[in-house]
Each structure stands twice: as structure tokens, then as C-alpha cells.
Amino acid sequence: MSTIKPDLHAILDLDRIVHEPARLAILTVLAAAEAVEFLFLQRITGLSKGNLSSHTQKLEAAGFLETLKAFRGRIPVTSFQITEDGRAALHAYHKQLRALLPKEGKP
Amino acid sequence: MTPHDLDALGALTRDYAAFQTRKSGLATALGGLMAVALAVGSLSPLFMGARLGHRLLLEYLVWTPLLWLLLKEFLARALYRGAGAVKALPDGAYERRRWFWIFGLAMFLLAVGLTGLYAFARGLLQAHAPRGCVPAPPLWLLAMPPVYLLAMPWAIRGIEEARVYAVLVGQSVLWFLPFFLFYFAAPTPPLKTGWGLFGDLLGVSILVLWYLVMIWGALAMVRGWKEHRDFRRLLGTLP
Numbered sequence A: 001m002s003t004i005k006p007d008l009h010a011i012l013d014l015d016r017i018v019h020e021p022a023r024l025a026i027l028t029v030l031a032a033a034e035a036v037e038f039l040f041l042q043r044i045t046g047l048s049k050g051n052l053s054s055h056t057q058k059l060e061a062a063g064f065l066e067t068l069k070a071f072r073g074r075i076p077v078t079s080f081q082i083t084e085d086g087r088a089a090l091h092a093y094h095k096q097l098r099a100l101l102p103k104e105g106k107p
Numbered sequence B: 001m002t003p004h005d006l007d008a009l010g011a012l013t014r015d016y017a018a019f020q021t022r023k024s025g026l027a028t029a030l031g032g033l034m035a036v037a038l039a040v041g042s043l044s045p046l047f048m049g050a051r052l053g054h055r056l057l058l059e060y061l062v063w064t065p066l067l068w069l070l071l072k073e074f075l076a077r078a079l080y081r082g083a084g085a086v087k088a089l090p091d092g093a094y095e096r097r098r099w100f101w102i103f104g105l106a107m108f109l110l111a112v113g114l115t116g117l118y119a120f121a122r123g124l125l126q127a128h129a130p131r132g133c134v135p136a137p138p139l140w141l142l143a144m145p146p147v148y149l150l151a152m153p154w155a156i157r158g159i160e161e162a163r164v165y166a167v168l169v170g171q172s173v174l175w176f177l178p179f180f181l182f183y184f185a186a187p188t189p190p191l192k193t194g195w196g197l198f199g200d201l202l203g204v205s206i207l208v209l210w211y212l213v214m215i216w217g218a219l220a221m222v223r224g225w226k227e228h229r230d231f232r233r234l235l236g237t238l239p
Helices: A006-012 A021-031 A038-045 A049-061 A084-100 B003-021 B026-041 B057-061 B064-079 B092-125 B139-155 B159-185 B196-237
Strands: A035-037 A065-072 A075-082
Touching (some): A021 A049, B064 B159, B159 B196
């Protein structure tokens, strides 16, 4: 019977919602601002509209972000804001990731 | 995606957000240019009494700060929000400093407004003959300090903007206040006796202020242009 190494345990413990690269990028951008418009998220992540919508919906369902709807004149504008849970999840993910990565000078 | 990439992504977002709250780019440069133009215009010995059409030139110049507020908003929308709006994270210390500037400018405008009113009231109450050396100032000018004041809390987003607005408002009121002082409240006859040491000090102070405005205006133009160049570079790094 094979046993899982502690390092592999740590990798498997990573939050899958946050770990996906597109969602990680979205959360990182949202954590650096109070509110971010859909257009900017699209530009900075390089995702298509549909892809971005799908990822933000998953993050919203996980309680990691809030969607803010407003109007600029007659044009609807969608913005996003990271929640406290989202910030905590991102912080925890960063901590885990840094612990997993090899220290400088070590293989 | 490495932690380094993530840090870079966060930094890029923060830099972009700064242009929507704290940095003004070309609006700062425009403010510097307007400040220099006002200062250079004031050199004309007939500036105070100069006319444009049927109105005093001054009646147009007092709108400069409000014109800048409109133009800076237009520049912000046209140049710095093209990739979407991003609201920066709240910074308590920065907000306190912004309100400090707004409060300081409000106090200055209150002092200027009250001085103008005092000059007007003194002229009326003591029945001083209006001075012939300056044209009669339109009384609506007295409404400008409260107008400048009311526009501030909504239109001034950052400290840099507060500085530009303070310089433009300061210059505008510096040119129109003497009208009220000379016309309604100047000691009679000021031209024969002169104002002595007070007059000399006032002259030197205005000259020092004039140089400071010129230097500040030149620096603001350079800083604004540099910020704008930085923003163009930042936009170029977006995928």
C-alpha cells in the first residue's frame, strides 16, 4: 500500500477554486483594489468575456467575490469586489504556495 | 504562475488604480500651464483693468479653476479610464491628508470671501468715494469663493489635484480681491501718501508668490507629462 508524501499532501490541500490560474489571477487583481470593472479584468487577465464570466461566477458561488452592477449613463457596468473570505483564501493559498516552493539556492 | 508573477499583477493593478484616484497625469500638466498663463498675464500693468469685449478680463479669468475641474475630468475619462475603472484600496493616511488640503483651502477661501465682503461693506457704511484708479468690480465676483468651495469635495480626488486647484484658486482670488480693497476700502488718498512699509512688504510678498507660482507651474508640467508617459507605458504592459 502506497503512502502519500507530506509534500504531496500539501499540494493536494491547495484550494482548487483558487489554484486554477485564471481564478488566481482574478483574485490577485481584485485583492489589489477596492473594486475592479469587468473590462479591466478582461484586459489584464487576457481572458475572453465568456471565460471571465464563468470564472467570476465560480468565485462568486464560493463566496470569494461580489458582483456590483451599476449604470454609467445608460450603459450597464459590472464591477467586482473581493470578499473577506476571498482575501483570506488568497492569503492562505499564497502561504501554502511559498511553503511548497524550494528555497533559494536549494533544488 | 509564480508568486513573482502574482506580485507583478497586483502591482500593475495598483499602479493603474492610482491614475483613477491619486495621479492626474496631463491634468496636472494642464494645471501647471494654466497657472503659468495666469501669472504671465498678471504681468500686464493694465491686467486688472483690461477688458475683453464689454467685460473686464478678470471676469473671465476667475472661471479658470472651474474650467480646469471640467477639463481634468474630461482628460481622466478620455485618457485614463479606457481600460476600465478600478477603484484603489482605501488609504486612511492619504484621505486624511486630502481632507487637510481641502480644509486648508476652505479656510483660505473663507478668509478671502470675508475680506471681500468687509471691503464692500466698509465702502458702503463709511460712504468712501469709490476709487477712480480701478474700474468698479462686478459684485457677483464675491460669490466666487463659495462656488470654488462647493466644487471641491466632489471634484478633488487626490492631493495632487488639491494642489493644482489651490494654486489656480489662489491666483484667481489674488487678482480679483484687490478690486474690492482698492475700490471700496482703500485708505484715502493711498496714491499720495503711499502705503509705506506695508505696501513694500505686500509688493515683495506678491513678487515672491509670483516666482513660486512660475516655478511650481513649470514643475507641474514636467511631472504631469512624466506621469502621462508612465501611464502609456503601463497600458503597453497590459496583455
